[in-house]
Amino acid sequence: MITPRQTVLCKQLELTFNDSALLQQALTHRSAASINNERLEYLGDAILSFVIAEALFSQFPQAKEGKLSRLRASLVKGVTLAEIARELDLGEVLILGPGELKSGGYRRESILADTVEAILGAVYLDSGLDAAKPLILRLFKERLSSIDVNEVVKDAKTQLQELLQSRQHPLPIYSVKEVRTTNNQPVFEASCQVNLLKKVVVAQGSSHRKAEQKSAERVLTLIEGKL
Numbered sequence: 111m112i113t114p115r116q117t118v119l120c121k122q123l124e125l126t127f128n129d130s131a132l133l134q135q136a137l138t139h140r141s142a143a144s145i146n147n148e149r150l151e152y153l154g155d156a157i158l159s160f161v162i163a164e165a166l167f168s169q170f171p172q173a174k175e176g177k178l179s180r181l182r183a184s185l186v187k188g189v190t191l192a193e194i195a196r197e198l199d200l201g202e203v204l205i206l207g208p209g210e211l212k213s214g215g216y217r218r219e220s221i222l223a224d225t226v227e228a229i230l231g232a233v234y235l236d237s238g239l240d241a242a243k244p245l246i247l248r249l250f251k252e253r254l255s256s257i258d259v260n261e262v263v264k265d266a267k268t269q270l271q272e273l274l275q276s277r278q279h280p281l282p283i284y285s286v287k288e289v290r291t292t293n294n295q296p297v298f299e300a301s302c303q304v305n306l307l308k309k310v311v312v313a314q315g316s317s318h319r320k321a322e323q324k325s326a327e328r329v330l331t332l333i334e335g336k337l
């Protein structure tokens with residue numbers, strides 16, 4: 111049964127779920143239940159990357175592979191997804207465990223970003239790419255239209271490296287390992303350590319590179335909060 115707030119979300123997304131259980135799962139954090147949105151996040155991440163890659167490929171026919179990759183990374187990064195989540199007021203409909211509720215998980219950037227990807231995965235399973243693709247293009251419409259292909263786009267790892275170098279700090283140290291999952295889907299966990307922070311920052315992704323990028327994004331966010 112979809113709640114009133116979830117109904118509002120569906121109206122914002124311009125969607126009707128055939129299987130409301132998929133929406134419930136997409137909004138459920140692992141702290142709340144064993145059936146949660148982690149698998150849907152994995153699927154949504156891949157679909158989002160594909161749709162944005164295709165959109166950029168069509169929008170910028172003269173752009174080279176490296177430029178397209180950097181543009182895509184700037185659009186699908188956690189910060190951007192969290193912004194979209196806030197625009198949708200996803201924090202109001204998240205299903206969190208008591209610990210995450212108490213610690214303000216409904217505001218946490220990583221949880222918000224992951225939930226956006228999980229919703230995309232749920233839409234794909236519920237109605238296929240014919241529904242997921244238009245949704246992604248609607249959510250990213252303004253961001254896609256405002257891209258300046260001549261602007262230098264730097265990924266999170268590059269930004270972090272340049273920030274540390276500008277302050278004469280040592281470069282970050284990354285470590286990546288593959289995490290065992292029950293569904294045999296590849297999940298990578300990357301840790302990023304910098305002298306400016308007292309703790310090691312960890313993030314997960316569906317690839318070695320994505321995990322490192324996510325960990326760098328989180329380090330950047332933490333450092334910017336200290337400056």
